[in-house]
Amino acid sequence: MLHLRVISPAATTDDLVALLEAERGVAHLTVLRGAAVRPEGDLVQADVARECVDDLLARLTGLGLDHSGGITLEALDTVLSDAADEAEEAAPGEGTDAVVWDELISRTGEESRLSVSFQAFLTIACLLAAVGAITDSPVTVVGAMVLGPEFGPLAAIAVGLVLRRGDLVRRGALALGVGFVLAMTVTALATLAFDAVGLLAAGALDQLDQVEFIYQVGPFSLIVALLAGLAGMLALTSAKSASLVGVFISVTTVPAAAFASVAAVEGRWAEAGSSAVQLVVNLVGIVVAAALGLLLARRVRPRWGRGRPLSSG
Known part of the structure; x- marks a missing residue:
């Protein structure tokens, strides 16, 4: 899985959270209101099955978060979680075959x-x-x-x-x-x-x-x-x-x-x-x-x- 971290303007956070909640390959969704200082906004984090990441990035940039906030990804070597296992099972395809362009x-x-x-x-x-x-x-x-x-x-x-x-x-x-x-x-x-x-x-x-x-x-x-x-x-x-x-x-x-x-x-x-x-x-x-x-x-x-x-x- 990949760890997704997004800095979101307060006005966009609800749409962002709804988007992540609807994604089957997302686990460990966390929202910290007002935690971001530069740029100012909310901090939203989640662990995402690799095979879902490319499409998810399309939606995030569609919200303009690459300009008004920030999007970072980090590979996770070890994840011990039933929620993460369920997210990977629900995600379509195989993570090792997915291309994150x-x-x-x-x-x-x-x-x-x-x-x-x-x-x-x-x-x-x-x-x-x-x-x-x-x-x-x-x-x-x-x-x-x-x-x-x-x-x-x-x-x-x-x-x-x-x-x-x-x-x-x-x-x-x-x-x-x-x-x-x-x-x-x-x-x-x-x-x-x-x-x-x-x-x-x-x-x-x-x-x-x-x-x-x-x-x-x-x-x-x-x-x-x-x-x-x-x-x-x-x-x-x-x-x-x-x-x-x-x-x-x-x-x-x-x-x-x-x-x-x-x-x-x-x-x-x-x-x-x-x-x-x-x-x-x-x-x-x-x-x-x-x-x-x-x-x-x-x-x-x-x-x-x-x-x-x-x-x-």
Whole structure:
């Protein structure tokens, strides 16, 4: 279930309470008159079955509460209540299959920011992948794949394309474009440093049997990217975010970017070019599959609202 908290002007509270009382998937309805200070009004709280949330948000915004008050949602990990159990039973469908579109927009928008932490994680992931490639260590490469934060911007682009949200597409594209360029530049400089201190021998890249998948592009490169994009979007829309770890491990975006930098510094242009193609194939494949998965979800359960513009902060 999700915990719903609404700040409502006093004049709207009765309509809000009546709306929540009529919803079968609502439990633990609480009304605190005059409790809200900024903005001024009443505080109304309830626990709502996930499968009812999207339609309920449509009605709440229909009352103008996103402008005159405030609406927040919070996931509940544990709920011990007969009333909550009855509400979930009465709600139509399965909670794990429900798509809360505004939650998806907010989440992908937040995770696609070109922030210091995003750039740091991406750069460290590329450096780890470079070390893994140089030492022919698939374990290190897999660790870099898990650490990479690039699925957030990719998901934002897919959501933006499907919902025609240019702000999401621009934010995701900016994070990927600037993020990968900076990370690959730092990786190239680190490779030069490895060369200078003797950590990277001239023939170190000749025998890479364990990590050659990084730069070998084939039909399965696209197939894996498509499956990963579909699985990633399914994980986001069905609240199964733990499954995203498997998505990260399955794609070679970060390793390909890192190896392209290493190979270019070493003058191995064929491997550098193949790695760059691998990177593009994975990025495009993930976005295409994620967008197709989202289109399917939209046909099953159409998005109700227009969404709110993302903050620039």
